[in-house]
Amino acid sequence: xxxxxxxxxxxxxxxxxxxxxxxxxxxxxxxxxxxxxxxxxxxxxxxxxxxxxxxxxxxxxxxxxxxxxxxxxxxxxxxxxxxxxxxxxxxxxxxxxxxxxxxxxxxxxxxxxxxxxxxxxxxxxxxxxxxxxxxxxxxxxxxxxxxxxxxxxxxxxxxxxxxxxxxxxxxxxxxxxxxxxxxxxxxxxxxxxxxxxxxxxxxxxxxxxxxxxxxxxxxxxxxxxxxxxxxxxxxxxxxxxxxxxxxxxxxxxxxxxxxxxxxxxxxxxxxxxxxxxxxxxxxxxxxxxxxxxxxxxxxxxxxxxxxxxxxxxxxxxxxxxxxxxxxxxxxxxxxxxxx
Amino acid sequence: xxxxxxxxxxxxxxxxxxxxxxxxxxxxxxxxxxxxxxxxxxxxxxxxxxxxxxxxxxxxxxxxxxxxxxxxxxxxxxxxxxxxxxxxxxxxxxxxxxxxxxxxxxxxxxxxxxxxxxxxxxxxxxxxxxxxxxxxxxxxxxxxxxxxxxxxxxxxxxxxxxxxxxxxxxxxxxxxxxxxxxxxxxxxxxxxxxxxxxxxxxxxxxxxxxxxxxxxxxxxxxxxxxxxxxxxxxxxxxxxxxxxxxxxxxxxxxxxxxxxxxxxxxxxxxxxxxxxxxxxxxxxxxxxxxxxxxxxxxxxxxxxxxxxxxxxxxxxxxxxxxxxxxxxxxxxxxxxxxx
Numbered sequence: 001x002x003x004x005x006x007x008x009x010x011x012x013x014x015x016x017x018x019x020x021x022x023x024x025x026x027x028x029x030x031x032x033x034x035x036x037x038x039x040x041x042x043x044x045x046x047x048x049x050x051x052x053x054x055x056x057x058x059x060x061x062x063x064x065x066x067x068x069x070x071x072x073x074x075x076x077x078x079x080x081x082x083x084x085x086x087x088x089x090x091x092x093x094x095x096x097x098x099x100x101x102x103x104x105x106x107x108x109x110x111x112x113x114x115x116x117x118x119x120x121x122x123x124x125x126x127x128x129x130x131x132x133x134x135x136x137x138x139x140x141x142x143x144x145x146x147x148x149x150x151x152x153x154x155x156x157x158x159x160x161x162x163x164x165x166x167x168x169x170x171x172x173x174x175x176x177x178x179x180x181x182x183x184x185x186x187x188x189x190x191x192x193x194x195x196x197x198x199x200x201x202x203x204x205x206x207x208x209x210x211x212x213x214x215x216x217x218x219x220x221x222x223x224x225x226x227x228x229x230x231x232x233x234x235x236x237x238x239x240x241x242x243x244x245x246x247x248x249x250x251x252x253x254x255x256x257x258x259x260x261x262x263x264x265x266x267x268x269x270x271x272x273x274x275x276x277x278x279x280x281x282x283x284x285x286x287x288x289x290x291x292x293x294x295x296x297x298x299x300x301x302x303x304x305x306x307x308x309x310x311x312x313x314x315x316x317x318x319x320x321x322x323x324x325x326x327x328x329x330x331x332x333x334x335x336x337x338x339x
Numbered sequence: 340x341x342x343x344x345x346x347x348x349x350x351x352x353x354x355x356x357x358x359x360x361x362x363x364x365x366x367x368x369x370x371x372x373x374x375x376x377x378x379x380x381x382x383x384x385x386x387x388x389x390x391x392x393x394x395x396x397x398x399x400x401x402x403x404x405x406x407x408x409x410x411x412x413x414x415x416x417x418x419x420x421x422x423x424x425x426x427x428x429x430x431x432x433x434x435x436x437x438x439x440x441x442x443x444x445x446x447x448x449x450x451x452x453x454x455x456x457x458x459x460x461x462x463x464x465x466x467x468x469x470x471x472x473x474x475x476x477x478x479x480x481x482x483x484x485x486x487x488x489x490x491x492x493x494x495x496x497x498x499x500x501x502x503x504x505x506x507x508x509x510x511x512x513x514x515x516x517x518x519x520x521x522x523x524x525x526x527x528x529x530x531x532x533x534x535x536x537x538x539x540x541x542x543x544x545x546x547x548x549x550x551x552x553x554x555x556x557x558x559x560x561x562x563x564x565x566x567x568x569x570x571x572x573x574x575x576x577x578x579x580x581x582x583x584x585x586x587x588x589x590x591x592x593x594x595x596x597x598x599x600x601x602x603x604x605x606x607x608x609x610x611x612x613x614x615x616x617x618x619x620x621x622x623x624x625x626x627x628x629x630x631x632x633x634x635x636x637x638x639x640x641x642x643x644x645x646x647x648x649x650x651x652x653x654x655x656x657x658x659x660x661x662x663x664x665x666x667x668x669x670x671x672x673x674x675x676x677x678x
Contacts, residue, residue, distance in 0.1 A: 024526075025449055031442050070409040070418065071561070079409065083436065092450060095409075095434035097422065103370050104426070110377065111431060126393055137514070256622045268460075284596045285624030303453075 008040055018198065027090050030292075039136030063306060064117040066096045066108055068125045068149070072227050072249050073277040074295045076148060081299025082121055089307055100222050104129040109134060109156075112142050119306045120300075123149040126222065127190040141288070143309040145303035152175050155311075155321040159302040163193050166291045167200025167245070170273040173289075173328070174243030176338045179271055182243040183216040183234060185227075185251045194219075195274065197247045220251065227251065231258045239292045240269045243333070249276040252288060267335035273328075293325045347379055364400075366429050402645060403446055403456040405435045407464045408489070411588050413634045414462065414614040420638025421460055424490060428646055430457075431658035439561050441466040451481050458645045460638075462488040465527040465561065482648040485630070496659040497647075498641040502532050505630045505665045506584070508541025509612040512628075512667070513582030514547050515677045518610055521582040522555040522573060524566075524590045533558075536586045536614070556588050559590065566590065570597045579608045580674070588615040593626060606674035613666075625671030633663045639657060 005023070006039050011017040013086040014037070022029045022037035030039075062150045065082055067075045073332050079095060080169020086093045094117065098105040101224060105125050113118055118144055124134070126149075167184075184201045185196045198217065205212050218234065220227035235242070246252030257267065264270050266286055274281075274287045281288040344362070348355040353376070361368045361376035365627065404421055406414045419432060425432045435445040444464050451459060453620070459481055473490050486498040506523075513521045521539045525533045537556065544551050557573065559566035574581070574597060585591030591613020595605065603609050605625055611619075612628045613644075620627040640661050 010396065031445060034445075034449075066439075069410065069415075071415040073410065076408075076410040076415075079436065080438075083438070092435065092447065095436070096431065097418065097434070099422070107364055110373075151668060162419075245650055253619050253622060260622070271588070278622070280592050280595070280619075282626060283592060283599070284619070284622050284642075287624075 001014075002284055003042060004041070006023060008037060008055055008068030012036060012040055021167045025090070027087075032172065037131070037261045038092055054118075060116060060118050061090070062092045062117045063121065063303070064094050064095050064096060064108075064112065065117045066097050066098060066105065066120060066122040066219065068087060068100045068123060070097060073191075073247065073279065074148065074275075074293055077277050077295035078302075079121075080297035081296040081301075082303040082323070083299075084296075085300055085303035085307065091307075098125040100125045100127060105134075110239045114232070115142075117142065119143040119145075119310050121145050121147060121302050121306055125149075126194075128192045133217050140241065145302045147263040147298050148193060150194060157302075157305045157322075159298050159322045160193070160303065161293045161298065161324055161326045163196035164200040164203070166275070166328070167197035167247075168204045169200075169206035169328050170199045170245050170291055171243075172275060173330070173334060174210065174245070174271055175210070177243070177267075178338075179241050179337045180212075180239045180243070181216060182212070183218065183238070184259050185244055185246050185255070187248055187251065188219055188221060197245070201245060204273075224250075224254070227254055228258055231255065232262065234257070235262055235264060235270065240264075241267070241271055242269075243334075245270065246276075249278055252276055252290075253284075254286075256284065266333050271335050272333040281329070282331060284333075287330045289334045291326050292329055293326045296323055300317045341517045342437075343380070343383060346382065347376060351375060361590075364429070366426075380569075381402055386618055391399055398463075399455060399457050400429070401431045401433050401456045402458045402460065402642070403433050403435060403451065405437060405444065405459060405461040407437050407439045407462060408433070409436060411630055412618065413487065413588065413614075416616050416634035417462075417638035417641075420635040421636075421638075421642040422638075423500045424571070424639055424642035424646065430646075437464040439464045440464060444473075454481075456481065458482040458484075458649050460484050460486060460641050460645055462486055463490050464488075465530045465533075482645055484641045484645045485531060486637050491531060494572075494658055496641075496661075497628065498637050498661045498663070499532070499645070500632045500637065500663055500665045502504050502535035502665075504535035504615070505667070506586075507543045507573075508539075508667050509584050509630055510540045510543035510582075511547065511582070512673060513610055513612065514549070515542070515678075516582070516606075516674045518582030518657040519578045520552070521549075521584070522577070524558065524559045524570070524583055524585050525556065526587055526592070527558055527560060536584070542586060547620065549578055562672070563589075563593070566593055566642070567597055570594065571601065573603055574598070574603060575605075579619050580610055581608075585611065585613040585615075588613060588617055591629075592623075595623065595627075605672050610674050611672040614665075620668070621670060627658055628670045628673045629668045630665050632665045637665055 005019050009019045019037055020130045022034045058077050070076050081094050096108045134154055144156045146156055150158045200210050220229050220230055237309055246253050246255055259266055259270050276290045281290050305320050342391055344358050347356045358376055361373045386469055388602050409415050422432050434449045483495045485495055489497045528534055541551050557569050559569055583594050585594055594611045598605055598609050615629045620629050644659050
């Protein structure tokens with residue numbers, strides 16, 4: 001116990017534990033009291049060097065969330081779920097964006113080796129495939145939980161959704177709605193979730209007696225102009241109505257963009273289902289049918305597992321693999337009655 | 340120069356400067372070389388404790404971005420602009436979300452006092468009005484730049500857009516399109532940008548010989564159900580067609596939601612303009628007319644000013660106040676020809 005903390009407590013007529021908690025920014029202490037304590041501590045030139053004191057305690061009070069982007073509503077919602085848990089634990093959530101760039105991802109993960117955060121929640125970026133940069137993480141011993149986009153080569157708890165089943169359901173609905181062909185618009189087959197959704201698509205095609213045509217499986221990458229070009233080529237050549245599964249929010253909205261450009265009508269010429277958590281899916285023209293992931297719940301679940309690990313309470317002996325189901329919201333973009 | 344760095348350089352047949360840069364995660368060094376150096380350093384039990392070494396150097400290699408949310412396309416785009424600059428400077432960007440909660444904001448800002456980041460870019464949260472929690476920051480001497488939502492009470496560089504002119508232009512367009520009344524949907528008048536947009540609205544009303552009716556100025560806060568209720572009341576009572584300015588993206592889309600619920604047609608019954616950077620504004624039914632802020636450029640400008648301050652190169656003697664113009668994108672939601 002430092003002499004300064006005792007002095008602050010005495011001079012402000014507060015309990016030592018209150019001062020100590022106020023200096024640690026505990027949620028148990030009111031903003032007003034925190035301010036009083038901190039201001040007085042400043043007067044006394046008491047430097048609360050969290051940095052230095054954390055080096056001693058080996059606790060930073062931060063958890064990191066590493067995501068490919070925040071412009072996608074899945075990630076922004078999942079982050080909200082993570083923050084709901086972190087706030088209760090009095091932790092700050094700091095967010096790093098990789099922009100689907102594995103070398104940025106590597107640089108961020110490398111930083112964790114030097115102990116900037118207590119734990120990491122991660123949804124991996126797409127990109128070539130090498131996972132060496134993530135394996136470095138294991139050497140750092142910082143608890144890690146993957147959510148949504150997992151890395152199979154690394155042993156860590158995962159929180160995912162039923163991507164295979166969702167891909168299956170989406171494909172089946174488009175077949176039922178009389179699409180002459182069904183296309184799958186992926187981003188990269190290197191990504192666990194895209195692979196699973198694609199496998200669901202393939203299974204539904206086979207189960208419904210349809211051939212799998214590789215020309216209808218488009219891995220567009222992340223370059224928007226390339227995706228638009230591939231989509232335009234597909235939509236001008238395919239027999240219509242064609243069904244399209246956009247395996248990400250961005251890809252689904254690009255189908256709308258290209259249809260508009262080519263004057264194709266949704267759902268008459270093209271029927272679309274997108275994996276998306278967009279609040280305004282129902283305001284699009286026509287409203288977009290979505291597979292909606294339980295983003296908030298997934299964020300919460302992943303954070304809960306992470307904090308269990310941080311607190312040394314392993315949920316169970318093995319590695320946790322939580323799977324939470326997605327929901328299919330049917331809207332105008334798939335057309336009317338089954339055929 | 341540590342003995343270990345020399346040993347690593349000798350054993351791996353690299354220049355000492357290369358090893359040093361690789362250990363500092365410089366962008367000048369290839370991923371491959373970095374990995375080689377780091378792996379070998381690990382073998383030698385060389386602990387690159389950035390944490391400890393940064394305490395000495397007083398440099399963390401991080402800048403913080405503090406924003407109310409990331410689900411709004413303005414903020415996600417501005418962050419991309421910030422990251423474009425930070426990456427060149429070999430800095431990590433770490434993002435903190437306040438969720439429009441001033442006590443979270445206070446807690447985040449308080450953390451900066453203890454030297455976790457080298458500089459801060461901030462868009463303040465809405466909320467009551469007290470800025471004491473931000474004033475604490477001044478005591479920390481960490482360079483700070485405000486973007487978009489500024490705090491007038493604190494002397495710091497700002498990057499904003501022409502909110503007053505934009506509010507004026509939006510209002511004038513709705514008047515020209517024959518709206519019998521024009522409503523302004525704000526969030527809180529405590530926020531600089533909302534206040535400026537509202538002032539633009541008021542000025543346009545007066546300049547066009549229209550009365551300012553306080554019933555048409557709605558400060559909805561951030562509770563969605565409250566906003567929906569106020570909007571429903573407004574839309575059932577107002578003389579139509581009514582023009583509505585949604586001063587945030589969320590508010591503009593809520594106008595669509597409420598119109599749908601009340602079976603009101605946009606643009607026949609209700610004409611809407613929203614402040615929004617949504618890529619899919621043109622895909623809504625009908626396409627949303629937007630005031631689009633130069634979000635990416637604003638992020639870039641703010642980060643550039645921050646790095647100038649970090650590098651000790653003040654752009655000029657006074658405090659920089661950069662203003663970048665927004666664009667009005669006219670789409671179906673305001674109806675056809677002028678009346």
